[in-house]
Amino acid sequence: MFSGSLVAIVTPMHPDGAIDWPAWERLLTWHSSAGTSGIVVGGTTGESPTLSDAEMLALIERARTRLAGRVALIAGAGSSSTAAAVERARQFSAAGVDGLLVVTPAYNKPTQEGLFRHFEAIAAASTVPVVLYNVPSRTAVDLLPATVARLAKLPRIVAVKEAVPAMERVRELVALTPAEFTVLSGDDGTAVAAVAHGAKGVISVTANVVPEAMAQLMSVALRGDREGALRLDAPLRALHEALFVEANPIPLKWAMLQRGLIESGLRLPLTVLSESHQPRVRAALESAETPMPLRTKSA
Secondary structure (H helix, E strand, C coil): CCCCEECCCCECCCCCCCECCHHHHHHHHHHHHHCCCCEEEEECCCCCHHHCCHHHHHHHHHHHHHHHCCCCCEECCCCCHHHHHHHHHHHHHCCCCCCEEEECCCCCCCCCHHHHHHHHEEEEEEEECCCEECCHHHHCCCCCCCHHHHHCCCCCEEEEECCCCCCHHHHHHHCCCCCCCEEECCCHHHHHHHHHHCCCEECCCCHHCCCHHHHHHHHHHHCHHHHHHHHHHHHHHHHHHHHHCCCCHHHHHHHHHHCCCCCCCCCCCCCCCCCCHHHHHHHHHHHHHCCCCCCCCCC
């Protein structure tokens, strides 16, 4: 159901942290015309820990209206509290999204059985497809392939976003889950390799800056042309890496500011990209050969 280049979209904000609604509309329109196949609202890249449920519902509503079914709309519904995630699943699935992205709980470190029951409860509360999200580098818990295989048997659990950048993990997930279950890469730098090993696309950070390039890259990779995909990926590799020199989305929002796509707003405890990292991100933007001119003043 979900494939290609899906963007984990930023939440544009004014310098005071308020959501920049005109910028939100512009970003949605841009992705809709750039070949992006899905938009994830309120994921980690969208600063989900600082968004209220009311803000999420407003973001979803505007996205649903603007996209008008042309692009898949997925809402981040994860929480370290199962009860809170269940309530989010009810609210967000009723708001007209095409799916939910549900990250593993952070900090409380459940067992594999706890993870199974957590996602089981969320899927039961949802009325739309659910995409599991495993990112142990952020959450300190690893959703193992055997647990994903158990969850894949449940109604509405249709995919996993896997951010462990190891091809052994991708191969194991593909081998253990049904053919109709979708594995998506959660790591731009290894997305081409992941597709070669059975993934159906990527939920991308880089696509926030170069959506056309990522859409073309995934299209070529999914056709089975790995050499062609690697050629398209080569000018993006520095950007894949530079966007994580500090915690996501700090470098990404700085990069988008340089492109004139958003203002400089971040919500504490996130802060603006350190000056020492700005030259690397700027160089990566230039190597990606995007057509928009860079601003001359650093933020």
